[in-house]
Amino acid sequence: MRIAKLGLIVLVLLSFSVSFANAQGTGEGLTIGFSQIGSESAWRTSFTEAVLAEAKERGINLLFSDAQQSQENQIAAIRAWLAQGDVDAIILAPVIATGWDDVLKEAADAGVPVVIVDRNVDSDPSLFVTRVSSDFVHEGRLAAAWLVQATSGDCKIVELYGTVGSAAAEDRHKGFMEVIALFSKMQVIHSETGNFVRTEGKAVMQSILSSEDPANICAVFAHNDDMAIGAVEAIKEAGLTPGKDILIVSVDAIPDVFDAMDAGTINATVELSPFMGGPAFDAVAAHLNGEKLPAWIPVAGKLYTSRAAYDADH
Amino acid sequence: MELESKDAYSGQDAGQKSRNGGFRITRPKGGDSRALWTLVALLVILLSGRLISPNFFEIRMVNDRLVGSLINILDSSAPYVLLAVGMTLVIAVKGIDLSVGAVMAICAAAAVVLIRNYENGATAFYFQPGFVILITIVIGAVCGLFNGVLVAFLDLQPIIATLILMVAGRGVAQLITGGQSPTFTNDAFAFIGRGVVFGIPFPILIAVAVLIAAIILVRRTALGLLIESVGVNDRASYYAGIQARMIKLSVYMLSGMCAAIAGMIVAGEVKSADPHKAGLFFELDAILAVVIGGTALTGGRFYLAMSALGVLIIQSLLVGLYVSSLHPTTNLVVKAFVVLAVLLIQSPEFRRFITKPFRRTS
Numbered sequence: 001m002r003i004a005k006l007g008l009i010v011l012v013l014l015s016f017s018v019s020f021a022n023a024q025g026t027g028e029g030l031t032i033g034f035s036q037i038g039s040e041s042a043w044r045t046s047f048t049e050a051v052l053a054e055a056k057e058r059g060i061n062l063l064f065s066d067a068q069q070s071q072e073n074q075i076a077a078i079r080a081w082l083a084q085g086d087v088d089a090i091i092l093a094p095v096i097a098t099g100w101d102d103v104l105k106e107a108a109d110a111g112v113p114v115v116i117v118d119r120n121v122d123s124d125p126s127l128f129v130t131r132v133s134s135d136f137v138h139e140g141r142l143a144a145a146w147l148v149q150a151t152s153g154d155c156k157i158v159e160l161y162g163t164v165g166s167a168a169a170e171d172r173h174k175g176f177m178e179v180i181a182l183f184s185k186m187q188v189i190h191s192e193t194g195n196f197v198r199t200e201g202k203a204v205m206q207s208i209l210s211s212e213d214p215a216n217i218c219a220v221f222a223h224n225d226d227m228a229i230g231a232v233e234a235i236k237e238a239g240l241t242p243g244k245d246i247l248i249v250s251v252d253a254i255p256d257v258f259d260a261m262d263a264g265t266i267n268a269t270v271e272l273s274p275f276m277g278g279p280a281f282d283a284v285a286a287h288l289n290g291e292k293l294p295a296w297i298p299v300a301g302k303l304y305t306s307r308a309a310y311d312a313d314h
Numbered sequence: 315m316e317l318e319s320k321d322a323y324s325g326q327d328a329g330q331k332s333r334n335g336g337f338r339i340t341r342p343k344g345g346d347s348r349a350l351w352t353l354v355a356l357l358v359i360l361l362s363g364r365l366i367s368p369n370f371f372e373i374r375m376v377n378d379r380l381v382g383s384l385i386n387i388l389d390s391s392a393p394y395v396l397l398a399v400g401m402t403l404v405i406a407v408k409g410i411d412l413s414v415g416a417v418m419a420i421c422a423a424a425a426v427v428l429i430r431n432y433e434n435g436a437t438a439f440y441f442q443p444g445f446v447i448l449i450t451i452v453i454g455a456v457c458g459l460f461n462g463v464l465v466a467f468l469d470l471q472p473i474i475a476t477l478i479l480m481v482a483g484r485g486v487a488q489l490i491t492g493g494q495s496p497t498f499t500n501d502a503f504a505f506i507g508r509g510v511v512f513g514i515p516f517p518i519l520i521a522v523a524v525l526i527a528a529i530i531l532v533r534r535t536a537l538g539l540l541i542e543s544v545g546v547n548d549r550a551s552y553y554a555g556i557q558a559r560m561i562k563l564s565v566y567m568l569s570g571m572c573a574a575i576a577g578m579i580v581a582g583e584v585k586s587a588d589p590h591k592a593g594l595f596f597e598l599d600a601i602l603a604v605v606i607g608g609t610a611l612t613g614g615r616f617y618l619a620m621s622a623l624g625v626l627i628i629q630s631l632l633v634g635l636y637v638s639s640l641h642p643t644t645n646l647v648v649k650a651f652v653v654l655a656v657l658l659i660q661s662p663e664f665r666r667f668i669t670k671p672f673r674r675t676s
Contacts, residue, residue, distance in 0.1 A: 042495055161642045164645075193645065197588065198586060198588065202584060203632075204636050206386045206389070206390075208636060211636075211637035226495075233583070238376055239376035256497055
């Protein structure tokens, strides 16, 4: 009897603390597990840092686990959190799309909501709250829109494709093509893959510049900044002025690209926002408040044409 | 064990027949015909490039630098030629080096981190660009030493032994750079990857120099013969008084040093080192080039210049694809088919099969 009473008091206190946390709408006081893929790129590291900083600012107790590219590690981390029973929610950046059904069901059974960030999972949407990720199609559209404006809708374009088959490359291509299709004089004359790598971006651009009359090329659209920086080198070697003779627009907004903008060699970049922690925490808080959330919360980066504009936003 | 020694025996037998049967130590006729057909394959690929793009063979001078598709092919071949030189020798001793791509990443990362120290005002002599190059080559040699010890002295299977560094190497590179892709501005160091001498990109000159030096080293001394001997049968070589283990160790070290230079070229080209992607999958194209060049993965006879020709075939194909308007999704399939075609055209059996209907029966 006494135990039951005690249990009731604890329950009341617990629900009190949860409702207090949610009243803020920021997730303050929550304990959230965050399973990150790894630290394979500079972008991934800044993504992790942004989430950690956001959690600290909001007063969220974040349990961070770096999976080092292994799905097994991610599943093990989630199971450990569930077993301990001390997490209010889990944020998962999945390393691959498949194989999440079992562990997501376990989380659902334990009553722990899961928010997917960045890459997608192919599990049933009822198994997780929502997905927060970049809108690659939007990035492609934004880049195209800038280029259309800069050239008044008349431009022959070289497209430096990312890794074929990756969502980032395919969707940026799709968004870009959607917009330039509206203008009859916008035309992609070469589209070749540089695998998101600097050296390959340079090699592809070198080859295209040797086979095509450079006067025919008005702009380069690179699926990431690294390939754009490689292309700048190739354009310089061919005796042209990058950013002037050939306009360059890319995606990511890595620090190096702003050095290039200072030098006038790259014209514009669309930010691949690493700030997904905020929307993910918001989603967790809203879900715990009983709000209904859309299946996908896109995080859209802005387009920047100068370091000053970027700094003003960050 | 029995099977292995039998294999080795028959290999040795074949080697001796061709060498002593004709009473001369020259290359057999078969090799020449293979070289001819490989050259034909390269020409066909280049001519296809010419069909796709009318100015494929055009070479212009821009800002004192030669520019053109052919120059691009040579330029992008340079790091692969270096890897192929090391890989050919390793394969000749019946080994394989899967770690060269990762070693490139380690060396590129180390070199760029050192050069950044120099740029930030570090005055110690070992931060000078010249010393950085030296240190980086030593790092490559140490990586090769690691592989070589595992293979030659601990008798691990080469494919497993070098797989260790292939996987761990990228981790090492990431540790060196702290997971980032550091950039540098020092032009003296970048010269390795983007310098120009008499209009010719410097990487081409490095690759040619290393190739010629390697050929002289193995063909003008007994080293080449010793390497082939160890590759055919290391135990017999040992009993014949050859230090088989030391030979193996040194070719792995040489391969590591070649990878170090390749890594610096790649880093210099874009003035940065990407620990995740620098040299990624380079080992596979290097092995492919060696195989196209006619060096058998079972060890023994090897052909350095032919491996370089193999690299040129792969790179011409790639540059041809770049200038074509084919959608990038088709690249890998086209590459696979062309490589298959090259290997088939080299095969005497296949040529006989194809020409059979046209031959006169007697």
